[in-house]
Amino acid sequence: MSTEQQQQVWPFSVASVVEDMLQENIGTRPRGVDLVASRKAEETSLRRYEAAGWLRKTVGVVGGKDLPAEPSEEEFRLGLRSGIILCNVLNKVQPGAVPKVVEGPGDSAEVPDGAALSAFQYFENVRNFLVSIEEMGIPTFEASDLEQGGKSARVVNCILALKSYSDWKQSGGIGTWKYGGNLKLSTSGGTKPFMRKNSEPFMNSFSRACSGDPSSFDEQFNDLSEAGASRSLNVLVRAALSNKKQEEIPNIVESMLNKVMEEFERRLVSQNEQMKITAKDMEVVASPEMPLSRTSSDTRMEEETSTQINTEERCHQKGTPHEESEDQLLKQQALVERQEQDIKELKLALCSTKEGMLLLQMKHMEEFNNLGKHLHGLAHAASGYQRVLEENRRLYNQVQDLKGNIRVYCRVRPFLTGQASRFSTVDHIDEGNITIITPSKYGKEGRKSFSFNKVFGPLATQEEVFADTQPLIRSVLDGYNVCIFAYGQTGSGKTYTMTGPSELTEESLGVNYRALSDLFLLSDQRKEVIHYDISVQMLEIYNEQVRDLLATDGVNRRLEIRNSSQNGINVPEASLVTVSSPSDVLNLMNIGLRNRAVSATAMNDRSSRSHSCLTVHVQGRELTSGTVIRGSMHLVDLAGSERVDKSEVTGDRLKEAQHINRSLSALGDVIASLAQKNSHVPYRNSKLTQLLQDSLGGQAKTLMFVHMSP
Numbered sequence: 001m002s003t004e005q006q007q008q009v010w011p012f013s014v015a016s017v018v019e020d021m022l023q024e025n026i027g028t029r030p031r032g033v034d035l036v037a038s039r040k041a042e043e044t045s046l047r048r049y050e051a052a053g054w055l056r057k058t059v060g061v062v063g064g065k066d067l068p069a070e071p072s073e074e075e076f077r078l079g080l081r082s083g084i085i086l087c088n089v090l091n092k093v094q095p096g097a098v099p100k101v102v103e104g105p106g107d108s109a110e111v112p113d114g115a116a117l118s119a120f121q122y123f124e125n126v127r128n129f130l131v132s133i134e135e136m137g138i139p140t141f142e143a144s145d146l147e148q149g150g151k152s153a154r155v156v157n158c159i160l161a162l163k164s165y166s167d168w169k170q171s172g173g174i175g176t177w178k179y180g181g182n183l184k185l186s187t188s189g190g191t192k193p194f195m196r197k198n199s200e201p202f203m204n205s206f207s208r209a210c211s212g213d214p215s216s217f218d219e220q221f222n223d224l225s226e227a228g229a230s231r232s233l234n235v236l237v238r239a240a241l242s243n244k245k246q247e248e249i250p251n252i253v254e255s256m257l258n259k260v261m262e263e264f265e266r267r268l269v270s271q272n273e274q275m276k277i278t279a280k281d282m283e284v285v286a287s288p289e290m291p292l293s294r295t296s297s298d299t300r301m302e303e304e305t306s307t308q309i310n311t312e313e314r315c316h317q318k319g320t321p322h323e324e325s326e327d328q329l330l331k332q333q334a335l336v337e338r339q340e341q342d343i344k345e346l347k348l349a350l351c352s353t354k355e356g357m358l359l360l361q362m363k364h365m366e367e368f369n370n371l372g373k374h375l376h377g378l379a380h381a382a383s384g385y386q387r388v389l390e391e392n393r394r395l396y397n398q399v400q401d402l403k404g405n406i407r408v409y410c411r412v413r414p415f416l417t418g419q420a421s422r423f424s425t426v427d428h429i430d431e432g433n434i435t436i437i438t439p440s441k442y443g444k445e446g447r448k449s450f451s452f453n454k455v456f457g458p459l460a461t462q463e464e465v466f467a468d469t470q471p472l473i474r475s476v477l478d479g480y481n482v483c484i485f486a487y488g489q490t491g492s493g494k495t496y497t498m499t500g501p502s503e504l505t506e507e508s509l510g511v512n513y514r515a516l517s518d519l520f521l522l523s524d525q526r527k528e529v530i531h532y533d534i535s536v537q538m539l540e541i542y543n544e545q546v547r548d549l550l551a552t553d554g555v556n557r558r559l560e561i562r563n564s565s566q567n568g569i570n571v572p573e574a575s576l577v578t579v580s581s582p583s584d585v586l587n588l589m590n591i592g593l594r595n596r597a598v599s600a601t602a603m604n605d606r607s608s609r610s611h612s613c614l615t616v617h618v619q620g621r622e623l624t625s626g627t628v629i630r631g632s633m634h635l636v637d638l639a640g641s642e643r644v645d646k647s648e649v650t651g652d653r654l655k656e657a658q659h660i661n662r663s664l665s666a667l668g669d670v671i672a673s674l675a676q677k678n679s680h681v682p683y684r685n686s687k688l689t690q691l692l693q694d695s696l697g698g699q700a701k702t703l704m705f706v707h708m709s710p
């Protein structure tokens with residue numbers, strides 16, 4: 001271990017321990033307390049020795065025989081008590097300063113307390129000395145200071161001042177001698193002052209180190225001068241052994257060394273204790289900033305500390321050499337340093353983690369903002385989509401309008417099986433025109449052409465007839481009203497077009513079924529955007545009375561038509577049945593037909609003398625906007641249009657015929673006034689036009705199939 005390391009680790013040296021033990025042994029100071037006082041006492045005796053040494057040197061061996069070279073306080077006092085040495089010395093320094101020195105008997109020193117000399121003699125010499133000294137400007141003392149209990153320090157002071165004066169005089173007496181000015185307590189010129197500089201600083205530094213101020217270690221130990229220490233040790237060793245017999249010395253030295261060893265160990269242990277407390281304090285200070293989880297370095301440190309303590313205990317028990325203890329101390333210090341380093345690293349890690357978190361937070365905020373922007377854009381796009389959808393609806397309606405709000409199609413049914421098919425009134429059909437032959441008339445008058453939106457010949461399938469109706473179904477789902485009529489004489493194929501033959505197959509299904517199937521299909525395609533509710537009513541108008549064909553109780557009540565209804569249902573009393581599939585519709589149509597058939601038995605083929613109306617109500621709710629749209633479709637199978645000759649019929653049949661004629665001409669009037677865009681449309685002239693008012697005119701679409709028998 002280098003001296004530097006030793007100084008950094010221990011606040012005491014081997015020399016200082018030995019010194020302290022010697023002091024204790026001599027008894028100049030009590031162990032561990034009042035060390036400053038003991039230093040002072042030591043200094044005092046050193047000054048006394050200096051004074052005695054100078055006196056002896058100045059008066060010579062014979063003259064100074066009564067004064068030992070290193071006298072105790074008592075010896076010093078007794079040696080100077082007669083005043084003879086003092087006066088002789090003074091005369092040497094300042095010849096003739098004391099003209100008459102009273103000399104005592106030669107063996108006076110052997111008589112205790114100078115009994116051989118009279119008190120007067122003492123007084124004379126001492127008084128003469130003191131007077132002269134005072135005259136020279138040298139600090140004096142009281143004569144009583146030479147008596148038992150006197151202040152011998154003042155005597156020493158005086159003698160050393162005189163010595164200083166003498167030195168000054170010998171060196172040529174340049175300037176004026178002034179006490180205290182050049183008074184230096186130096187024994188020989190050029191050497192360091194004879195002061196125990198090391199002991200006091202050591203004690204201070206030791207106490208400071210114990211109170212936890214390590215900063216003062218180095219500066220204090222720099223004061224430990226080797227020369228000073230060894231010199232003071234010499235003095236102490238001599239003082240300790242001076243009055244001991246030769247044969248006792250080895251034992252004394254041995255016991256002394258043992259004591260030194262014990263003391264050294266005691267200090268090491270207390271120093272270790274101190275270090276541990278300091279280390280613990282540092283841990284406590286550091287812990288609040290430690291992360292919650294135990295790091296590997298924590299565990300490492302703890303392990304090291306425990307091994308450290310174990311080794312220490314072993315060392316103490318076995319009394320291992322000091323070097324090992326020194327090593328332990330060094331290790332402990334290194335441990336503390338490493339802990340400090342670890343704490344620093346942890347702090348740094350915490351800092352960087354905090355920074356990382358802040359960065360992450362900022363990134364999140366940024367992403368959140370971006371998300372907000374995107375969402376905003378998306379909402380904008382959605383509202384744009386809604387606008388486009390609306391626009392699309394409007395444009396589609398316009399296209400339908402351009403095709404005409406009222407369309408009339410002609411359908412010629414084929415010859416029925418068993419009918420003679422050689423001769424048909426239909427001459428030829430081309431697209432929208434049909435030429436009819438009237439067999440009774442010839443030439444130009446025998447042929448008449450009629451124009452329609454479209455003419456379907458006898459071979460036209462149910463599917464082909466429906467194809468032109470299909471675009472109107474979409475209009476119903478877009479919120480428009482649609483009316484589809486089947487017009488024609490009894491047996492011309494109205495029911496066939498609207499419903500189909502009595503034996504239904506997939507190909508022979510009529511417009512009603514196909515229209516509803518299409519409604520379900522389209523509403524399903526739009527289900528992501530709009531939710532549709534579809535419900536149906538089946539009504540019959542017979543003799544200007546509205547009846548419910550879906551009435552389950554079998555009572556055929558007369559129903560009122562209310563055109564002011566909010567929900568588009570103008571016969572609220574009639575059964576309204578929700579449907580969600582084509583099979584639902586089929587079941588309902590069967591119920592309706594059965595109800596009509598029941599009436600027919602009683603009324604004799606009533607079906608051809610009444611209008612039947614299948615009304616489909618559609619209510620759609622847009623999922624995003626919540627907007628509700630309503631549309632309705634009337635599928636009307638009109639009563640037979642054949643003219644009834646009034647003269648031929650009476651009673652119920654006449655009444656029936658009158659109602660049919662009136663309602664059909666009312667329908668013709670309404671359609672004619674709509675076609676001419678008249679301001680007044682006579683809806684109120686019949687139950688039929690009243691019922692269909694919402695679906696005739698305005699933006700409503702009307703489609704009429706005019707049926708013909710071949």
Ligand code: ADP
Binds near residue numbers: 416493496501707
């Ligand atoms: P309306 O309802 O006008 O009184 P129907 O629909 O009952 O006439 O038709 C009369 C008969 O003619 C029915 O037997 C029907 O099946 C048949 N019929 C009508 N139109 C067609 C057609 N396009 N193809 C085949 N048979 C038809």
Ligand code: MG
Binds near residue numbers: 494495496607608
């Ligand atoms: Mg019919």
